[in-house]
Amino acid sequence: MALDIFKMVDTRKGLFAIEKVSLIYNLLTSILILFLYQRMDHPLRMLGDRALIAAVTFLLMYLYRLAPCKFSAFVRVTIQMSLLSYWYPDTYEFNRLFLNLDHVFASAEQWLFGGQPAIWFAERLPYIWVSEPLNMGYFFYYPMMLVIVLWYFIRRFDLLEKVSFVIISSFFLYYFIYIFVPVAGPQFYFPAIGMENVLNGVFPSIGDYFNHNQELLPGPGYEHGFFYNLVEGSQQVGERPTAAFPSSHVGVSTILMIMAWRGSRWLFACLLPFYVLLCCATVYIQAHYLIDAIAGFITAFGLYVLTTWMFKRWFAQPMFR
Template sequence: MGVRFGKDRERAGLYAENRHFQGTEGDVGVVSSGGVALRFTPVDRATLGYDLFVLAFVILFWRKIPSAGTHLLFNLSVVGVVFLMRRLRGGPLSRFLRSGYPLILFTFFYYQTGLLNRILVPEFLDPLFLSADRGIFGEFPGILLRQMLRGRFWSEFFHFFYSSYYIVIPLTAVGIFLRERGRFEEYMFQVSLLFYICYAIYIFLPVEGPLHLRALSFDGGGFFERLVDFLYAKGENPGAAFPSSHVAVALLVAWWSRRVGRAFSCVVTLCSLFLSVATVYCMFHYAVDVFAGVFLAVAYVVAVGKLRGEDKGDDEENGEKNPPRL
């Protein structure tokens, strides 16, 4: 049985009636000390689930983790953010933030994985992944792509599409919020859960990516190349390459973008496809990272569709005329 959504999710927030939670199926609620019932949405539960998983990891391996207290403080603060979002009331911006707040958390969660990913596996596993690429292609395909597509134009071309990743996810979120507000929470839940799956994998499977080859192949010239270097230096931490969350999430977002409009969907889909190539051309990922990202995205969409079908069938059996979506 999948997670149930409906138009009433737009009214998710604060509920108070005789100190009891009057929720709908699919929501989890708690009653605050002031008698206010807080309804946790699927986005909240996915975020809390991942955050508490990391919190448990930090506590379990406390002595092995540098600055473990900082991690503890961060993950506890995320719990506070989730509770704060449930109390948020107001206009369209507040409604957007109530489900869209993970868009801000993704960067911090992602960075944290790079601080935790060598606690259990002390060394990066890159030799295995580089060998896999060479076994398939005869050489790391990033080098082959650079040989075929030389020059500043192609470098800027692919670095532009690599950087588009940071735009298409929130832009699609805004588009869905404006065009199909009743589906916005569903979009955020699916994107959030896919990110959290990738992040959990990174903690146990540290793969840095072919950054040493990038340093030998690019000179830091060109606006978009410098922009990507800046974003990587400020917002990323090595060790989160397999599977490629860039590819997996970008493809999921492309799948969702059709709900915003045909022209928008074409642009986002092209960005996602070129981004998938750019991850290898720009030498941030091995090809096997991309393959894994594509597989994960497809499997995820298929699983979502199956759960939707199960929900629809169950709702029809129960006589519901307008079954909620996954």
């Protein structure tokens, strides 16, 4: 296996599909920065970051020509996917300039369900045997992605480029929504308006409040739990008042499960419990309204079909010849 991974092969010289779509997203958001330049806090730094990401992408393509093998191809793919940790909070730098829409989504939640499921769920099940498995599922989001990519790398390398393209393109399409539909989610909005308003079903508009405030209160659940603290720690570091609707946690994890099903029924069965816990956790920890999770599940199937079509139509090339 090791010899196969590092075996030198004849490969194509250009960019991989995942790199192309990353550069396209890079370019489009750079243009948006120029349009919003006067209103943004640090547009030059953001443009500089994008130039650096583009430079690294082309450098990796060049280095790959020196040692073209499956492993170096895998490195190129995983580096692009690791950049999601930059692109996700970056959406906040755009949508903070627009009027917040949480009052619309919280009101819709109230109308549909007669209350706030995010509040009910956590208040009625604060126990460690509920909180810890759900937080474990939520924390498993990125490890689940890594498991899928590794499985295709090891078992179906011929599909690795397609799989990585579908994942990253789905993220970018969700990110475009987040830029222009600024919804922060209950964990940011409810503290901003006060729990008295929430319990009374009053959801005022807060305008551009999140342009200057990023307060994230501790989530509900068993506060001394191991996975509870892992989730809390990661949220305090990387979370922003952005990306609530639709839930990319639910959407992308659903796409991952489609890939698992198509790749291996055994892999699908192993991931299914984590997937269910993750979907439930998005509402339990108050990261999302229930309608966010539902929208994430529904849009996942459309995005999978769309991004698969995009890959076949515009980007499909054999990674190895």
